[in-house]
Amino acid sequence: MAIKEIKKKCKGRPKCFDRQEALEKAKAMFCLYGYQGTSIAQLTDVMGIKPPSLYGEFGDKEKLFIEVLDYYYAPYKEELRRIFKETNSTEAAFKAIFNLAKSFHTQGISVGCLIVNSSINSYDEDTLIGAKLKALHDENESTLYKRLEQGKKDGDVASDVNIKRISRYVSGILAGAAIIARGQKSTDAVTDLLEQGFESFQILIKA
Amino acid sequence: MAIKEIKKKCKGRPKCFDRQEALEKAKAMFCLYGYQGTSIAQLTDVMGIKPPSLYGEFGDKEKLFIEVLDYYYAPYKEELRRIFKETNSTEAAFKAIFNLAKSFHTQGISVGCLIVNSSINSYDEDTLIGAKLKALHDENESTLYKRLEQGKKDGDVASDVNIKRISRYVSGILAGAAIIARGQKSTDAVTDLLEQGFESFQILIKA
DNA sequence: TGACTTTATTAGTGATTACTATAATAATGA
DNA sequence: TCATTATTATAGTAATCACTAATAAAGTCA
Numbered sequence: 001m002a003i004k005e006i007k008k009k010c011k012g013r014p015k016c017f018d019r020q021e022a023l024e025k026a027k028a029m030f031c032l033y034g035y036q037g038t039s040i041a042q043l044t045d046v047m048g049i050k051p052p053s054l055y056g057e058f059g060d061k062e063k064l065f066i067e068v069l070d071y072y073y074a075p076y077k078e079e080l081r082r083i084f085k086e087t088n089s090t091e092a093a094f095k096a097i098f099n100l101a102k103s104f105h106t107q108g109i110s111v112g113c114l115i116v117n118s119s120i121n122s123y124d125e126d127t128l129i130g131a132k133l134k135a136l137h138d139e140n141e142s143t144l145y146k147r148l149e150q151g152k153k154d155g156d157v158a159s160d161v162n163i164k165r166i167s168r169y170v171s172g173i174l175a176g177a178a179i180i181a182r183g184q185k186s187t188d189a190v191t192d193l194l195e196q197g198f199e200s201f202q203i204l205i206k207a
Numbered sequence: 208m209a210i211k212e213i214k215k216k217c218k219g220r221p222k223c224f225d226r227q228e229a230l231e232k233a234k235a236m237f238c239l240y241g242y243q244g245t246s247i248a249q250l251t252d253v254m255g256i257k258p259p260s261l262y263g264e265f266g267d268k269e270k271l272f273i274e275v276l277d278y279y280y281a282p283y284k285e286e287l288r289r290i291f292k293e294t295n296s297t298e299a300a301f302k303a304i305f306n307l308a309k310s311f312h313t314q315g316i317s318v319g320c321l322i323v324n325s326s327i328n329s330y331d332e333d334t335l336i337g338a339k340l341k342a343l344h345d346e347n348e349s350t351l352y353k354r355l356e357q358g359k360k361d362g363d364v365a366s367d368v369n370i371k372r373i374s375r376y377v378s379g380i381l382a383g384a385a386i387i388a389r390g391q392k393s394t395d396a397v398t399d400l401l402e403q404g405f406e407s408f409q410i411l412i413k414a
Numbered sequence: 415t416g417a418c419t420t421t422a423t424t425a426g427t428g429a430t431t432a433c434t435a436t437a438a439t440a441a442t443g444a
Numbered sequence: 445t446c447a448t449t450a451t452t453a454t455a456g457t458a459a460t461c462a463c464t465a466a467t468a469a470a471g472t473c474a
Contacts, residue, residue: 012420013470034328036243040462050423051463061462112327119390120319120327121241137390165399168387172400175390176383180375183326183344183382192372193379200407219450220440247432257453258433264451268432 019057022047023071026064031072031111035065035129036121065118066132072114073136076100080143090151091202094170097144098198101174105181105190112182116175141171148205157205166204173197226264229254230278233271238279238318242272242325242336272325273339279321280343283307287350297358298409301377304351305405308381312388312397319389323382348378355412364412373411380404 025047029038040061044051058064079100087093104112111117115136122129145167151157173193181190232254236245247268251258265271286307294300311319318324322343329336352374358364380400388397 010420011418011472013422015421034243036241037328039460041460052424052465053422055463056421110330116386116390117327119386120324121244123317123389125392133390165403168396168399169403172383172387172396172404173380174383175386176379176381179323179326179382179386180379182330183323183340185332189375189379192375196372196376196411197379200411203410204403204407217450218442218448220452222451246430248430259435259454260452262433 017047017049017053022049022054022057023068027068027072027114030065030068031114031117032109034121035061035118062128066128069115069118069129069132069136077139084147090147090154090156090205093147094201095198097170097174098194098201101177101194102190104178105187110181110185113175113178116178117182137171141167144170151205158207161205161207166201169204170197170201224254224256224260229256229261229264230275234275234279234321237272237275238321238324239316241328242268243328269335273335276322276325276336276339276343284346291354297354297361297363297412300354301408302405304377304381305401305408308384308401309397311385312394317388317392320382320385323385324389344378348374351377358412365414368412368414373408376411377404377408 026043029043029046032038033042040051040054043061043064044054047054049057054064058067080097083093083096083100087096104110115133118129119133119137122133124130125134145163148157148161148163148166152159152161152163157163177190177193177197180193184190233250236250236253239245240249247258247261250268250271251261254261256264261271265274287304290300290303290307294303311317322340325336326340326344329340331337332341352370355364355368355370355373359366359368359370364370384397384400384404387400391397
């Protein structure tokens with residue numbers, strides 16, 4: 001609020017669009033059609049702004065996409081934090097995580113996961129987008145790993161369990177769920193994968 | 208040979224390119240850059256033919272891609288057949304399948320799986336490509352299912368196991384492995400996922 | 415009011431897209 | 445040799461791509 005009032009004091013013509021709303025629209029388009037598959041014309045149409053406004057605000061298509069990636073990941077990250085705070089066992093935490101991944105399919109039209117989708121096309125780490133995607137993936141896997149580490153301390157993950165391997169395993173299943181959600185329209189296929197995944201997770205952390 | 212000699216008897220200027228070699232080149236390009244990311248100009252360059260030859264032989268870009276998808280899937284399908292013939296237990300068969308999926312990463316440059324990659328972008332079943340992708344996915348999952356069905360008859364899969372669920376589970380892990388292979392350059396990440404996947408598979412078919 | 419600053423709009427840029435009309439080329443068959 | 449047929453290469457098409465120069469509009473401040 002205070003920021004908005006400061007912004008109002010600025011000179012020059014005021015903006016006709018809301019930055020976050022614009023990001024939200026862009027996110028929806030990129031989720032549906034991907035980075036390559038979404039044109040600037042489509043974006044400006046949906047965002048309700050003209051190309052010069054888009055370029056003035058976000059730089060170029062690539063920079064906009066990177067902003068959208070962060071904007072997309074933020075709520076998921078927040079949800080992970082909430083899960084870790086509100087659960088009191090490794091099993092319960094990961095049950096919630098596997099459950100959260102069901103949303104890859106059930107959020108209206110099935111778009112899977114923007115980060116997984118994008119990693120198919122922009123897999124080159126040398127590009128800005130590729131580096132960002134790798135960073136987000138690594139952050140996610142690292143979050144899983146740390147929770148498993150905590151589980152070892154707490155004693156609900158067996159001491160001889162290879163938690164690096166388990167975190168990669170969970171990360172892989174979540175990615176698979178995103179793919180299935182996107183490619184196959186069946187809710188059951190995603191649910192089966194995730195529930196079976198959690199079931200084996202339960203076994204694996206006890207061995 | 209006989210066909211080639213019949214072809215030689217045809218009137219008109221003979222072709223300057225080999226159809227299968229052209230498909231091989233096209234496959235490599237689509238694997239690297241995807242359907243949208245590969246232009247006709249790139250294709251004709253690599254295939255060593257001019258646009259009119261490409262269109263004359265394959266129809267258009269979409270039809271070429273669908274041919275490439277079949278061409279891509281064929282050896283994998285053949286390999287599955289070989290695995291089923293040369294193994295004498297469900298466990299051994301799926302061990303070989305999980306092992307086969309390691310090739311998503313190790314085939315020189317890491318391209319993952321063309322079918323998985325494509326299902327991200329052409330996920331609409333109403334399109335020719337979307338329908339083909341769904342058909343290939345379904346065929347693959349069905350193949351896994353049938354082998355598990357056989358396992359129940361043979362007795363090395365417990366009778367109360369939900370084999371539909373297991374086939375979806377395996378299918379999802381394989382898709383995840385393809386994603387990780389494509390997105391992350393680490394061989395270990397793919398290996399860990401697949402070996403942990405097989406390990407839990409062993410447990411699941413016995414319960 | 416009028417200078418200043420910022421954003422919006424109009425109308426484009428050259429490059430690239432998938433695809434093709436035309437015509438030259440190279441084989442066969444009479 | 446000459447018509448026929450199939451494939452080739454040349455040289456394009458209109459449409460779309462990401463992006464922008466020039467200008468109009470809308471605010472603040474003196």
